[in-house]
Amino acid sequence: MTVGRVGKEILEEADFNKFRQALIEELVRKISRGGCYGADIRQIIEETLREEEFVNFANKLAxxxxxxxxxxxxxSNEAACQLVEEEIADDIKGILHGQLEERKGKSKKEKEIDFMGRESKLWDETTKRFIGKKHGLKDIALILKEHRLMKITIVTGFILLIISAFLFNSIYKAIVVGLTLTIFSGDSLRIKLANVLGGLGGILIFFTSISILLQYALLEERRSMELKEMARDYLEKAKRKENFN
Structure with a gap:
């Protein structure tokens, strides 16, 4: 999204360019220290603007x-934070190598600020921005691709449930056995086998799902570390440039 005509005039009147580089560096410094994958960039900007170095500028802008x-x-304070975000979002996205996710969902208060800002020509329609990109099902597919045994196990679990459903002649019974390990009564070998296969399939799926969740958490942590490394690289380059000048 872009800053509107009035927004640019207001930033200029508040002498934003005097603080721009320092603000970006402090924001990136916060990401390098504790920025986690999926963090709301607006909250980090709000924290930064409350610091002693920037609080007078933030108050003037508001x-x-x-x-x-x-x-x-x-x-006005929320609008000031939003205006700063719209102005530096592309800078942050570049520093993080494109790892800045934009989403539409907003709270009622945020929608009101967004509407008033657009009416006042501070900005175009805004979005919520989060550190890192949302992958969802792609992440699960990646985990299964990297861990072939896990993929085989969960597929086996579903196959056993399907066989159990066939033997029971009931998908419902197979799911109940798989989820709760409940045994349905019956003297026939068919029912006994359906109970065993359904329970085993449920166990395989359950423990594989736990493993996937753990791997997903590790993947998120790994991505957080990568983002922190990007932030540190930027700060080191900025410091070398400052020393050179």
């Missing part, structure tokens, strides 16, 4: 927004 728009004093 007052100018209140004066030049129809945004109330109570909402």
């Amino acid at each position: 007052k100018i927004i209140e004066k030049r728009t129809n945004i109330s004093k109570e909402s």
